[in-house]
Amino acid sequence: MILQALNTYYQRLLARGEEGLAPFGYSPEKISYEILLAPDGRAVDVGDIRDTSGKKPMPRMMNVPQPEKRTVGIKSNFLWDKTSYVLGVSATSKRADKEHEAFKELHNASLAGTDDVGLRALLAFLAAWEPERFEAAPFKPEMLDANVVFRLDGETSWLHEREAAQTVRARLLGGDGVDAGTVLDCLVTGKPLPVARLHPAIKGVYGAQSSGASIVSFNLESFSSYGKTQGDNAPVSEQAAFAYTTVLNHLLRRGEHNRQRIQIGDASVVFWAETADAAQAQAAELTFEALLNPPTDDSKEAARVREMLEHVAKGRPLSDLDPKLQDGTRMYVLGLAPNASRISIRFWEVGTLGLFAKRLAQHAEDFRIEPLPWRTEPAVRRVILATVPHREGAMPKMDDAFNNLVGEFMRSVLEGRPYPYSLLANTLMRIRSDGNLSGMRAAICKGVLARKLRLGMSVQQEEVPVGLDKESKNASYRLGRLFAVLEAAQRGALGGQVNATIRDRYYGAASATPASVFPVLLRNTQNHLGKLRKEKPGLAVVLEKDIREIVDGLSESFPRSLGIEEQGRFAIGYYHQSQSRFTKTDHKDNADATDDSEAESAAQGALL
Numbered sequence: 001m002i003l004q005a006l007n008t009y010y011q012r013l014l015a016r017g018e019e020g021l022a023p024f025g026y027s028p029e030k031i032s033y034e035i036l037l038a039p040d041g042r043a044v045d046v047g048d049i050r051d052t053s054g055k056k057p058m059p060r061m062m063n064v065p066q067p068e069k070r071t072v073g074i075k076s077n078f079l080w081d082k083t084s085y086v087l088g089v090s091a092t093s094k095r096a097d098k099e100h101e102a103f104k105e106l107h108n109a110s111l112a113g114t115d116d117v118g119l120r121a122l123l124a125f126l127a128a129w130e131p132e133r134f135e136a137a138p139f140k141p142e143m144l145d146a147n148v149v150f151r152l153d154g155e156t157s158w159l160h161e162r163e164a165a166q167t168v169r170a171r172l173l174g175g176d177g178v179d180a181g182t183v184l185d186c187l188v189t190g191k192p193l194p195v196a197r198l199h200p201a202i203k204g205v206y207g208a209q210s211s212g213a214s215i216v217s218f219n220l221e222s223f224s225s226y227g228k229t230q231g232d233n234a235p236v237s238e239q240a241a242f243a244y245t246t247v248l249n250h251l252l253r254r255g256e257h258n259r260q261r262i263q264i265g266d267a268s269v270v271f272w273a274e275t276a277d278a279a280q281a282q283a284a285e286l287t288f289e290a291l292l293n294p295p296t297d298d299s300k301e302a303a304r305v306r307e308m309l310e311h312v313a314k315g316r317p318l319s320d321l322d323p324k325l326q327d328g329t330r331m332y333v334l335g336l337a338p339n340a341s342r343i344s345i346r347f348w349e350v351g352t353l354g355l356f357a358k359r360l361a362q363h364a365e366d367f368r369i370e371p372l373p374w375r376t377e378p379a380v381r382r383v384i385l386a387t388v389p390h391r392e393g394a395m396p397k398m399d400d401a402f403n404n405l406v407g408e409f410m411r412s413v414l415e416g417r418p419y420p421y422s423l424l425a426n427t428l429m430r431i432r433s434d435g436n437l438s439g440m441r442a443a444i445c446k447g448v449l450a451r452k453l454r455l456g457m458s459v460q461q462e463e464v465p466v467g468l469d470k471e472s473k474n475a476s477y478r479l480g481r482l483f484a485v486l487e488a489a490q491r492g493a494l495g496g497q498v499n500a501t502i503r504d505r506y507y508g509a510a511s512a513t514p515a516s517v518f519p520v521l522l523r524n525t526q527n528h529l530g531k532l533r534k535e536k537p538g539l540a541v542v543l544e545k546d547i548r549e550i551v552d553g554l555s556e557s558f559p560r561s562l563g564i565e566e567q568g569r570f571a572i573g574y575y576h577q578s579q580s581r582f583t584k585t586d587h588k589d590n591a592d593a594t595d596d597s598e599a600e601s602a603a604q605g606a607l608l
Contacts, residue, residue: 030059041124116164204252327354373439480573
């Protein structure tokens with residue numbers, strides 16, 4: 001299904017004339033120099049064809065015959081390569097002579113008998129070339145180890161673009177990598193075609209090998225079965241293998257203009273729309289990207305995302321906002337993760353734009369908590385970032401996140417199913433370990449519990465409150481509120497003299513085993529209230545009233561222990577109560593904590 005969808009997308013983009021997408025047998029590669037040949041094979045000149053629009057020259061991306069997969073062997077590319085192959089000179093390779101010999105052998109064999117003037121010029125050049133001639137003009141020392149192509153002097157097209165060269169290339173593809181008689185029904189197209197022994201490398205997956213990795217690969221005897229080896233185990237034709245890897249590399253390309261790729265932890269997420277209209281497809285993809293990865297700043301784009309989520313939540317079609325947005329547009333979402341020399345499928349989701357928009361709107365509603373701890377709706381990356389350690393003086397790092405949590409959470413959001421239980425467990429563990437109960441972490445607790453209750457999977461019948469609910473009878477929620485009031489009493493009495501509040505010392509025990517902690521805390525609070533009655537009598541009255549109101553709603557004894565879901569309600573109660581009484585300074589501290597997460601998220605996205 002995945003390879004079929006990618007193959008179909010490739011064919012559609014190719015027919016549309018998508019820029020940067022190579023036809024079968026070709027791929028975009030970094031080329032720096034061209035060698036101009038006379039018809040008799042003389043090197044007339046060397047041209048620097050690098051892109052000079054930036055601060056320093058950069059190689060030009062050019063569609064050339066697809067490169068060979070190299071590990072430790074010597075394999076030459078067709079009509080282009082680095083200087084160790086083309087000219088037999090290199091600053092790094094110790095086997096440049098053998099590599100150059102392989103380049104000559106390939107072209108002497110494949111171009112024998114050709115009557116094309118450009119290809120004959122190349123054969124004449126190779127026959128007369130000696131590596132020692134590189135020291136003389138027109139060759140340049142900076143060419144070493146750069147990729148080189150050829151062009152006939154006086155013409156505008158390169159040799160690999162000539163019709164005769166493309167004919168030879170097609171003949172090579174027809175026999176390359178296919179054993180005699182290995183023609184099987186392709187698993188992607190269903191047609192009897194030559195099977196690809198090795199699939200082209202997929203590049204751009206964060207954390208994978210820089211030279212590329214594979215989704216489909218059989219390289220050990222233990223992977224073989226019924227006498228089949230390598231590509232015969234999963235017969236995918238040369239054309240289909242080229243199509244799905246080419247379009248996947250296109251989707252994974254780095255750059256600020258690629259809006260079809262998002263990095264979430266170790267998962268490289270790509271997505272695309274299936275529609276014949278290019279403008280409609282682009283609008284769907286941009287909208288999906290904005291919904292899945294809202295901007296962290298309060299910009300026009302963020303306002304548009306909020307408007308869209310509110311619109312969808314009311315059951316209205318996206319076409320009301322933009323005629324190009326059709327709810328029925330089919331969308332594909334693929335999450336890839338590194339796994340040594342292979343690539344793992346972290347998740348694969350197929351649905352319509354309207355369905356995904358509805359589920360993302362529901363996700364935003366499940367996570368909604370008051371007061372809102374963010375300026376814009378939280379992206380998935382920001383949610384995952386809240387589950388990692390928050391060390392004092394250091395920004396949280398996405399590398400500390402549990403990798404499997406990324407895929408599980410994404411699937412729950414896109415499929416509308418319950419959030420992974422590990423999301424709540426990891427969040428509570430982090431709150432206990434570093435004492436940071438940020439708004440995002442409280443929202444995670446609320447989201448997990450609210451969604452489970454909404455889907456009818458919770459034994460609890462009481463709704464999870466969005467804002468402070470003084471009428472809630474849930475004991476865990478009330479205990480969280482009580483803990484926040486007791487902390488407020490300590491802060492009010494001791495002020496800046498507090499080195500560590502009761503949250504720093506007792507939060508973990510209070511949320512897990514209330515009966516062992518709260519009696520002690522209540523006795524100590526009487527000392528704090530006694531001091532407040534003398535110095536801040538008004539505050540003492542308010543705090544005593546809050547304590548009395550909360551305790552009156554509890555049973556005669558504190559619970560001996562709280563389960564994980566009840567600990568989540570405890571965290572929500574604490575957040576609601578503490579936010580309702582924060583001073584301006586406390587508000588600033590909380591906002592700073594949230595902004596740190598957002599800044600780290602933005603930095604992580606820029607890095608990846």
